[in-house]
Amino acid sequence: MSLVAGIAAFTGTGSATLNGDELATISAASRSLSGMWELARHIDGHFLPYYLFMHLWVKAGTAELWLRLPSAVGIGVAAWFLVDLGRRLHSTRAGVIAAAVFAILPSVSYFGAFARSYAFAAAAVAFSFWALHRAVERSEARRWVVYGVAVALVCSTHLFAVLVLPAQLLLVRRGRVVPMLAAMAVGCVPAAVLGLVGFGERHAISWIPQRGPEVWLKFPKMAAGATGLGVMVFALALAGAVLLWRAVPGGVGAGPLWRAVPRGIGAGLLPKGAPRGVEEPGRAGAGEADGAQAGETGGVGEAGAGRVWVFVLVGWLVLPPVLLLAVSQLVTPVYVDRYLFVTAPALALLAGLAVAALPRFQVVAAVVVVLLGCALSVQEHVTVREENGRFENIPWALRVIKAEPDDAIVYGQSQLRTGFEYYADSLMPVDVLKSGEEPLPDGFGYPERPDAASALDGRERVWVVWRGSKQSGLDGDAVPRVAEVVKAGFKLSLAKHSAELPGLTVALFVRR
Numbered sequence: 001m002s003l004v005a006g007i008a009a010f011t012g013t014g015s016a017t018l019n020g021d022e023l024a025t026i027s028a029a030s031r032s033l034s035g036m037w038e039l040a041r042h043i044d045g046h047f048l049p050y051y052l053f054m055h056l057w058v059k060a061g062t063a064e065l066w067l068r069l070p071s072a073v074g075i076g077v078a079a080w081f082l083v084d085l086g087r088r089l090h091s092t093r094a095g096v097i098a099a100a101v102f103a104i105l106p107s108v109s110y111f112g113a114f115a116r117s118y119a120f121a122a123a124a125v126a127f128s129f130w131a132l133h134r135a136v137e138r139s140e141a142r143r144w145v146v147y148g149v150a151v152a153l154v155c156s157t158h159l160f161a162v163l164v165l166p167a168q169l170l171l172v173r174r175g176r177v178v179p180m181l182a183a184m185a186v187g188c189v190p191a192a193v194l195g196l197v198g199f200g201e202r203h204a205i206s207w208i209p210q211r212g213p214e215v216w217l218k219f220p221k222m223a224a225g226a227t228g229l230g231v232m233v234f235a236l237a238l239a240g241a242v243l244l245w246r247a248v249p250g251g252v253g254a255g256p257l258w259r260a261v262p263r264g265i266g267a268g269l270l271p272k273g274a275p276r277g278v279e280e281p282g283r284a285g286a287g288e289a290d291g292a293q294a295g296e297t298g299g300v301g302e303a304g305a306g307r308v309w310v311f312v313l314v315g316w317l318v319l320p321p322v323l324l325l326a327v328s329q330l331v332t333p334v335y336v337d338r339y340l341f342v343t344a345p346a347l348a349l350l351a352g353l354a355v356a357a358l359p360r361f362q363v364v365a366a367v368v369v370v371l372l373g374c375a376l377s378v379q380e381h382v383t384v385r386e387e388n389g390r391f392e393n394i395p396w397a398l399r400v401i402k403a404e405p406d407d408a409i410v411y412g413q414s415q416l417r418t419g420f421e422y423y424a425d426s427l428m429p430v431d432v433l434k435s436g437e438e439p440l441p442d443g444f445g446y447p448e449r450p451d452a453a454s455a456l457d458g459r460e461r462v463w464v465v466w467r468g469s470k471q472s473g474l475d476g477d478a479v480p481r482v483a484e485v486v487k488a489g490f491k492l493s494l495a496k497h498s499a500e501l502p503g504l505t506v507a508l509f510v511r512r
Contacts, residue, residue: 003076004100004103005078009071009103009119017388025050025054027444028044028047028444033052038442039051039442043204045194045198045200046197046198049156054115068113071113077123077126078119079102082095082099082102085126085349093366094353094356097356098352099352101347101351105233105348106226107341107344109384110384118158124156129312136171144180151165151183152190159194159195159198162191164316167313167316167319169184170311199331208333208334210329211328213325215325220233222340223340225377225380226379228377229380233373236351236369237350240350240353241310241314244357313350314350320342321335324339394419398420398424398425401428403428403429407462408455409432409465410456410481411464412464414445417431417434432449452481452488453484459511461493461509462509463507464507464508465504465506467503470505491510492509
C-alpha cells in the first residue's frame with residue numbers, strides 16, 4: 001500500500017509546472033555550500049537541511065520528474081508507517097485502510113509531486129509516532145534512540161512540523177519520563193537552532209496575513225485537499241477516535257463495543273509480557289481484571305492505558321492548526337495552510353481505525369469509502385495534475401509572449417526570471433534589467449539595473465510579467481516595475497492573466 005500511495009502521489013508529476021517555491025528549491029540547491037549557507041543566513045534558513053539534500057540530488061539533473069521524485073518517495077514512506085502504526089493500534093486491516101485513505105487525498109497528490117520538504121515532514125512525523133509506540137511498548141535504550149532520531153528528522157524537515165510533538169507528551173508516564181524527555185530534547189536541538197534562525201528572518205514571511213479562528217473552518221479542506229472529501233474523512237476520524245476510546249479497557253463500564261477486540265487495541269499498547277486487558281469470547285470480565293494488573297505492572301497507564309493514544313492521535317490532528325494560529329497571534333503571522341500537511345497522516349489513520357472497527361463488512365466499507373472519496377475529490381485530483389496545478393503557469397506565459405526582434409522583457413518580481421529561464425525553449429525578449437548571471441546571495445532575485453527608463457531606451461515594445469492579477473499591477477502600486485515602464489513612455493497594448501490567483505499576468509507595452 002505504501003507503493004500505491006507513492007505512485008498515486010507521483011502520477012501527474014510532469015504535467016503541473018513548477019511554481020515559485022519549487023524554483024526556489026532549484027535556485028538554492030544549485031548553489032555552492034557556502035552559497036547555501038549565505039542564503040540561509042538571510043532567508044529560508046529553516047529549509048537548509050532540505051536544501052542540503054537537494055544540493056546532492058540535483059547533481060543528477062533538474063527535470064521536473066527528478067526534482068519531485070523524493071517527495072513521492074516521502075509519501076510512500078509515510079504510508080508504510082501508517083500501515084504498521086495502524087496494525088499496532090488496532091489491526092493490519094486498519095493500517096492498510098488508513099494508507100488507502102491517505103493515498104486518495106488530493107493534498108497527498110499535491111505535496112507528493114511538489115519539490116519542497118512537506119512530504120518529507122509528513123513521513124518524519126509518521127515515523128516519530130511509530131517509533132514512540134515501539135519505545136512505549138518496550139522501553140529499551142535503542143528504541144528511544146530511534147525515537148530521538150525520528151524527532152530530529154521532524155525538526156529538520158519543516159520548522160512547524162514540531163507542532164505535533166506536544167501531542168506525544170501525553171504519553172509521558174512514571175518509569176519512562178527520563179528516556180522519553182531526553183530523546184525528545186536531543187531530537188529537538190535542530191528545531192531550536194532552525195527556530196532561532198527563522199525568528200531572525202521574520203521579514204521573509206511578511207507577506208503572510210494575520211488570520212483568525214475562522215481558518216479552522218477550512219482545515220478539513222486543507223488537510224484533505226477537497227471540501228467534500230475533507231468533511232467525510234473528518235467525520236470518519238471522529239468516529240475512529242470514539243470507537244478506539246470505547247474499545248480500549250478503561251475501567252468499570254468501559255468494555256469494548258463487541259465481544260472480541262482485534263489484537264492491538266489493548267495488547268499492542270501494553271509492554272510485551274504484560275497482561276493484555278482485552279476481553280475475549282468466553283472471558284467476561286477479563287478486561288477489568290487484566291486492566292488492574294496492567295496498572296500494577298506499570299503498563300501504558302492506569303485506568304485505561306491505551307486510551308491515552310486516542311488523545312495522542314486526536315492531538316496529532318488538531319493541535320498543529322491551533323498552535324500555529326497561537327504563534328501567529330502571539331509572535332508573528334505564520335498561519336499558512338501548507339504548513340499543516342503533517343496532519344494528513346493522522347486524519348487518514350483515524351479514518352482507517354473507524355472503518356476497521358466496524359463489527360463486520362470492514363473490507364466492503366473500506367472499498368466504499370475509497371470509491372466515494374475518489375468520487376468526491378475527482379475534480380481536485382484533475383486540477384492538481386493540470387499544467388496550472390501549482391497556480392503559476394510559466395509555460396502558458398511563454399506561449400502568450402510573441403516576441404519580435406529587439407523586444408524587451410521586464411519582470412515585476414526579479415525571482416520570476418528563474419522560471420522563465422528554466423522553461424524557455426526559444427528566443428526570449430531581451431532581459432534589459434538583468435545585471436548579473438548569478439542570483440543574489442541573500443535571496444532568490446537577481447541583480448538588476450535601477451533605472452528602467454535608460455534600460456528601455458531605444459525599445460519600442462516591452463513585455464512585463466508579474467505574479468498576481470492584472471489589477472494588482474495596472475491599477476495599484478503592488479508592482480512598481482509597471483509604473484516605471486509607463487513612466488518611461490510606454491502604454492498598455494494587451495494584458496492576460498492565467499487562471500487561478502495569484503497566477504501570472506503577461507502584459508505588452510508599446511512606445512507612445
